[in-house]
Amino acid sequence: MANQTIAQYPKGDRSVLIPLLQDIQDAFGYLPEDVLTEAAAHIGMPLSSIYGVATFYNQFRLTPLGKNIIRVCRGTACHVKNSANILFGLESALNLKPGQTSRDKNFTLEVVSCIGACSIAPVICINDDYYGRITVKEIDKILKKYQPTPAKATSVKSPEVTK
Amino acid sequence: MLSWTDQSLKVIPYKLIEGMIVAAYAIGANFGYIYCRAEYPLAISRLTHCIHECEKYGLLGDNILNSKFNFRLKIKKGAGAFVCGEETALIASIEGKRGMPKPRPPFPAVSGLWGKPTVINNVETLSNITSIISKGAEWFASVGTEKSKGTKVFALSGKIVNTGLVEIPMGITLEEVVFNIGGGIPFNKKFKAVQIGGPSGGCLPMSVIKTQVDYESLKDVGAMMGSGGFVVMDEDTCMVDIARFFLNFIQSESCGKCVPCREGTKRMLEIIERVPVAYKEGIDKYDQLQRFKGIIGLKRLADVIRDTSLCGLGQSAPNPVLSGLQYFKDEYEEHLFDRRCRSGVCKELLTFTIDTTLCSGCGLCKRKCGTEAIIGQKGEAHYVLQDKCIKCGMCLETCRFCAINVN
Numbered sequence: 114m115a116n117q118t119i120a121q122y123p124k125g126d127r128s129v130l131i132p133l134l135q136d137i138q139d140a141f142g143y144l145p146e147d148v149l150t151e152a153a154a155h156i157g158m159p160l161s162s163i164y165g166v167a168t169f170y171n172q173f174r175l176t177p178l179g180k181n182i183i184r185v186c187r188g189t190a191c192h193v194k195n196s197a198n199i200l201f202g203l204e205s206a207l208n209l210k211p212g213q214t215s216r217d218k219n220f221t222l223e224v225v226s227c228i229g230a231c232s233i234a235p236v237i238c239i240n241d242d243y244y245g246r247i248t249v250k251e252i253d254k255i256l257k258k259y260q261p262t263p264a265k266a267t268s269v270k271s272p273e274v275t276k
Numbered sequence: 277m278l279s280w281t282d283q284s285l286k287v288i289p290y291k292l293i294e295g296m297i298v299a300a301y302a303i304g305a306n307f308g309y310i311y312c313r314a315e316y317p318l319a320i321s322r323l324t325h326c327i328h329e330c331e332k333y334g335l336l337g338d339n340i341l342n343s344k345f346n347f348r349l350k351i352k353k354g355a356g357a358f359v360c361g362e363e364t365a366l367i368a369s370i371e372g373k374r375g376m377p378k379p380r381p382p383f384p385a386v387s388g389l390w391g392k393p394t395v396i397n398n399v400e401t402l403s404n405i406t407s408i409i410s411k412g413a414e415w416f417a418s419v420g421t422e423k424s425k426g427t428k429v430f431a432l433s434g435k436i437v438n439t440g441l442v443e444i445p446m447g448i449t450l451e452e453v454v455f456n457i458g459g460g461i462p463f464n465k466k467f468k469a470v471q472i473g474g475p476s477g478g479c480l481p482m483s484v485i486k487t488q489v490d491y492e493s494l495k496d497v498g499a500m501m502g503s504g505g506f507v508v509m510d511e512d513t514c515m516v517d518i519a520r521f522f523l524n525f526i527q528s529e530s531c532g533k534c535v536p537c538r539e540g541t542k543r544m545l546e547i548i549e550r551v552p553v554a555y556k557e558g559i560d561k562y563d564q565l566q567r568f569k570g571i572i573g574l575k576r577l578a579d580v581i582r583d584t585s586l587c588g589l590g591q592s593a594p595n596p597v598l599s600g601l602q603y604f605k606d607e608y609e610e611h612l613f614d615r616r617c618r619s620g621v622c623k624e625l626l627t628f629t630i631d632t633t634l635c636s637g638c639g640l641c642k643r644k645c646g647t648e649a650i651i652g653q654k655g656e657a658h659y660v661l662q663d664k665c666i667k668c669g670m671c672l673e674t675c676r677f678c679a680i681n682v683n
Contacts, residue, residue: 130372131355135314169374169531171356172314189471189507190433192521201668205646226358226525229316231431231505232439249673 119148125157130166134173143174171226179214179221181259183207184238188227196235200224202249203237206256219261288403289326293349295405297335300347303395307348311366314353323351358475358529361503362587363396365531376531377587400429400504420446424490432458434507435465444489451485454508465510469603471518473502475525476592478599479515498599500592514621515604516611520548522596530589537590540581544597547574551611552622567612575601623667626682630671632657634679641671641680 118136122129133156137148144167153160167173185200200211203222209215211224230236233245237255244255296308312320327349330336338346352370359365360375367389369375388394404426408416417425424446430453433439437459444453450470454460461467469479478499480487487493491501509518523545532538547570556563578594585591601608610616617625630641630650635657642650642658649665652658660671672680 128370128372131369132353135353135355166372166374169357173355187525189475189505189521192518193434193507193509193513198669198673201646202670202673205644205668205670225315225356226529227315229313229319231433231507232441234433234439249670 116151119152119155122156124155127156127158130156130158130163131170134163134167138173141177143177146175176214177218179218181219181239182221182223184223184225184228185211186226186228186230186234186236186238187224188231188234190231190234191236194234198249199235199237199247199252202252203256206252217261220256220259289323290330291403291406292399293326293330293336295402296349297340297347298405298409299395299397299402301343301345305395306346307350309350309352309370309389311352311354311360311370314355320351320353327351357531358525359531359587359589362589365587366396367394374531376533377589379586421488421490423492428489428501428504430504430506432506432508434471435461435510435513436508437462446490447488449486449488450480453489453506454485458508461508461510465512467508468511468513469509469515471499471507471509471596472505473500473595474505475522475529476500476589476595477502477505478595479509479518479603480599481603483603498595498602500595502592512619512621514552514617514619515600515607516548516551516617517619517621519597519600520545520552523548523593526589526593530593534584534586534590536581536584537586537593540577540585541590541593544574544577544581544594547571547577548597551608552617552624553615554624555615571608571612620682623669626667626669627662628660628665628667628669628671629681629683630658630660631679631681632659634677636677636679638676640674640676644670644674646670 118140119133121136122133133152134144137144137152141148149163149167150160153163167175183203185196185203187196187200204210207215207220207222209220209222211222214221228236228238228243230243230245233243235247236243236245237247238244239255239259244251247255292310296310300306300308310323312323314320327336330349334340336347336349340347354360354369357365357369357375359377360369362377363384364378364380365375367384368378370389384394384396386393388396404416420426427443427445429441429443431441432453436454438457442453442457444457454467454470467482467485469481470485471477471479472494478497480497480499484497487497494501523541526537527541527545530537530541550563550567550570553563574597578598581594582591585593607618610618611622611625615625620626635652637652637655637657639652639654639658642652646668647664647666649661650658650671651661669682672682
């Protein structure tokens with residue numbers, strides 16, 4: 114998969130670095146070190162410079178993400194509408210700090226500077242679903258949709274049922 | 277090329293594409309870039325679609341409409357850096373480098389992308405070209421004031437009834453935008469301020485609400501047109517908190533190339549963070565002195581940052597603080613002297629207590645409390661342990677019986 118992503122781009126062209134990194138991140142969810150090493154050789158750029166670019170932009174991540182990515186908008190409009198409390202509510206509900214991934218790899222909590230949906234502030238975005246005008250009270254209900262469904266408890270009893 | 281803060285593009289990308297073709301024909305450019313934030317996937321997909329359509333009909337590509345003029349458009353997705361709105365940083369970002377601004381001159385018009393002459397403009401500017409060419413300059417100039425012509429798109433948001441994008445003629449007053457177009461403040465709250473021009477604009481109070489919306493008048497009262505952000509704040513918004521919020525943002529988005537912006541905004545943030553702190557016994561005399569010293573030096577520090585920063589981000593970074601000090605001095609003084617936040621936003625200055633007569637003992641706040649600062653038996657009134665309370669306000673938000681008192 115890594116080869117395909119990198120091979121789309123012309124060899125030795127340094128200007129494609131940002132789109133290339135975006136594609137790698139789309140494919141893997143983050144920027145794995147070995148893929149970056151390969152990319153560095155392909156476009157003829159030192160790995161250190163790539164690391165410099167990858168850490169400069171907020172979009173790129175060097176660690177794998179959870180299954181569900183929760184992005185909390187902390188733009189001005191959302192801040193005025195109390196998004197700090199929403200963030201705190203999420204932090205305590207998930208026991209995570211922004212940028213962290215839960216131990217079961219189900220949730221990643223992220224803070225973004227503006228999602229571009231200021232008219233429905235405060236906004237959070239889970240994967241590709243937007244939740245606008247939310248309050249702290251709704252957090253639990255929203256998170257429940259993304260909890261992994263627990264292994265069916267009925268499976269233990271099922272032999273009895275079949276008897 | 278252009279940077280983009282203009283969401284109206286989601287609706288009318290053809291206007292922009294046509295404007296860019298005309299501009300490219302005028303200067304003889306064969307390649308154009310649209311720089312768009314990756315956080316706006318809808319805009320990117322619509323733009324891509326429109327560019328494909330234009331290519332299909334021969335409006336983009338080689339030999340456009342048999343004019344022997346070639347022009348191609350490419351979308352560049354930004355990777356989440358606020359400073360890339362600055363023209364030289366945007367060019368660095370397209371070249372695949374860290375988005376750091378360069379000193380000017382040379383200006384991009386002389387040496388821009390790949391060292392070639394480059395015209396770089398905002399989406400709104402290029403979108404206006406189409407209507408100016410087709411309807412004439414007089415028509416365009418008939419709207420607006422003497423120096424600021426035409427219309428301007430604002431993104432109304434915050435504590436206002438009608439949120440969303442509005443296009444207004446230059447020269448109408450802020451009052452009209454807030455109370456007529458915006459429909460006023462919801463829940464009968466009092467208007468406090470309007471913040472114009474994105475994170476580096478200024479906060480304007482009621483006293484200057486009769487100001488005309490045009491480039492010069494806004495600059496005179498300490499704000500700027502900027503990106504067209506228009507955030508309305510009501511009495512529940514604390515201006516010290518807003519200053520802290522913007523400095524935090526500028527601090528984290530500063531690219532770190534020049535010292536005034538990198539270090540200066542950090543120091544400003546430290547000064548502002550000292551303002552809303554609660555009274556503690558012991559260390560207080562020194563702390564009090566430092567707080568006053570900080571505020572006294574703040575204005576000078578802001579002036580230095582504004583005068584010596586490399587790019588627009590740093591030069592305008594002190595704006596929210598300066599306009600706050602100018603118009604909301606009494607609020608700063610209240611935080612400093614009385615250690616009180618009238619809007620109840622600066623959590624450190626608040627105390628949370630539970631009204632024992634209203635508390636039903638449901639235990640919801642106890643479960644929600646992140647620091648286990650609430651104790652009590654189920655079915656009986658609960659209490660807040662003040663030394664454990666971190667004043668997050670979660671109990672206030674969750675209580676269904678309005679039993680939490682804040683003062």
